[in-house]
Amino acid sequence: MGKTLSIAPKRSSRSPGKKNKGSRWHLRLGLGAVVVALMLRVFFIQTLRVPSRSMEDSLLMGDYLLVDKVSYGIRWPLIGIHFSGWSEARPGDIVVFRSPQDPRRTYVKRCIATAGHQVEIRNKVIYVDGERLVDPAFSKYIDVQIIPENKGSRDHWGPEQVPEGHLFVMGDNRDNSRDSRHWGFLPLELVVGKAVGVCWSFRPEGQAVYAAAGAWPATWIGWSRRLPQRLRWQRMGKRL
Numbered sequence: 001m002g003k004t005l006s007i008a009p010k011r012s013s014r015s016p017g018k019k020n021k022g023s024r025w026h027l028r029l030g031l032g033a034v035v036v037a038l039m040l041r042v043f044f045i046q047t048l049r050v051p052s053r054s055m056e057d058s059l060l061m062g063d064y065l066l067v068d069k070v071s072y073g074i075r076w077p078l079i080g081i082h083f084s085g086w087s088e089a090r091p092g093d094i095v096v097f098r099s100p101q102d103p104r105r106t107y108v109k110r111c112i113a114t115a116g117h118q119v120e121i122r123n124k125v126i127y128v129d130g131e132r133l134v135d136p137a138f139s140k141y142i143d144v145q146i147i148p149e150n151k152g153s154r155d156h157w158g159p160e161q162v163p164e165g166h167l168f169v170m171g172d173n174r175d176n177s178r179d180s181r182h183w184g185f186l187p188l189e190l191v192v193g194k195a196v197g198v199c200w201s202f203r204p205e206g207q208a209v210y211a212a213a214g215a216w217p218a219t220w221i222g223w224s225r226r227l228p229q230r231l232r233w234q235r236m237g238k239r240l
Helices: 016-044 204-211 220-230
Strands: 047-050 063-066 073-074 082-084 093-099 106-114 120-123 125-129 159-160 164-171 191-201
Touching: 063 159, 082 159, 106 120, 106 125
Parallel strands: none
Antiparallel strands: 047 063, 063 191, 073 082, 093 106, 093 191, 106 164, 120 125, 120 159
């Protein structure tokens, strides 16, 4: 009679202890990555979606900005400690800050003047220390009407000197922006950082068009198909 061969099932060479050790290592790695990402966002760099048209045509609604939070200094949330950076906000910088009227909101405007500068606006024309300020290349005025001084501060303001520890900021879309002309000088402690570039940009009107047509399905497949049409490819990587 022939011999009967019994084939025993192979045992895994990895012990349960090794499996658990590997799982714990991956868990620690994942938690470490989350902590690093949070530290980078809180103290060094973050992205911000442009929520309005107040900075057109320099920035467009739907642009996602890369915000440098280090150059102007690092602020520790809650405890109020501030470490000075290697530069200060200068006229022409695009500044990201918390709203003086509602600190829960984050805005982006252009720095027009810093502490010690005298600012005056006459018939929409901006003067800093008595000299006419050259408007940024992509700034614009959309209203030909000049609002009289006694009816508003949009087209007439000052002259007034920027106090220590403050900035004077304005939107590049001069006639469609609420800024220092309306709520006063910006305290430096509300400044989050400097906008340095556009990393993504989406046409917000694209979604509105599809929603109005009833063709905006609540599925990732439908969203991904329309994504290339909404992306402003030419704005990605744009330096400010």
